[in-house]
Amino acid sequence: MKFGRNTNFDKDFLLKNMMGPNCVRIAEELTQKIQLSSEMRILDLGCGTGLTSIFLAKEFGAQVFAADLWIKPTENYERFKKFGFENQIIPIHAEAHELPFAHHYFDAIISIDAYYYFGAEPDYLDKHIVPLIKKHGLIAVSVPGLQKDFSQGVPDALKPYWQENMNFYSRNWWKDLWELSPNIVIEQCFSHQCHKEAWKDWLECDNPYAKTDVKMMEAENGNYFDTIGLIAAVK
Ligand SMILES: C[S@@+](CC[C@H](N)C(=O)[O-])C[C@H]1O[C@@H](n2cnc3c(N)ncnc32)[C@H](O)[C@@H]1O
Secondary structure: OEEOOOEEOOHHHHHHHOOOOOHHHHHHHHHOOOOOOOOOEEEEEOOOOOHHHHHHHHHHOOEEEEEEOOOOHHHHHHHHHHOOOOOOEEEEEOOOOOOOOOOOOEEEEEEEOOHHHOOOOOOHHHHHHHHHEEEEEEEEEEEEEEOOOOOOOOOHHHHHHOOHHHOOOEHHHHHHHHHOOOOEEEEEEEEOOOHHHHHHHHHOOOOHHHHHHHHHHHHHOOOOEEEEEEEEEEO
């Protein structure tokens, strides 16, 4: 499957390594809205199996730090070597509240389908992300979310699939959260056009989580979910 100008993933490889809605499709749309270059050092936060890290390295020639909690860096290193990126992508085990990087180290932080696990805490952005980015550097995040927040509680159709810690919120909810920060300027907050396609790709996977999600998405029926993009620059 082809993404951007240079990235061509074998479909079986992609289906085997996806961990949620197709992150490369989402990264393709998100990065069309920002300026990245080969001069940059980028943190791919919550990179999972590193598909987006490979995409960022291949498309933009940037140096990428691929940080994740659940997927072992050794596993990601093997994948990065296969793509010839052993010197360009640095695999790292990291917890999002204890990021092991120097302040003002990154030109950009990208996070696809991961930020909602930790970034919904009100002080997270200012405490853990902003310090790592250079002045005028970029924060670009995509998260699964909601078309509208559930003011009347979780709809009956979704109750069997809902977990307390899902942190699915609307575009406005995320925008309001980021507007609390005195350290950034929000540039864009949008619904991804690739939302349906990204989910369709994921539901094709043999991954047992994808199998459960098939039922959830049938119940959801296009009525509630969204994929939300947020882009900000550090002041
Ligand atoms: C649904 S997976 C998505 C992975 C990848 N970004 C993708 O889209 O394929 C969520 C990722 O968030 C990472 N994650 C969750 N909580 C984290 C935390 N506290 N610190 C760092 N990473 C975390 C997990 O390790 C996991 O790989």
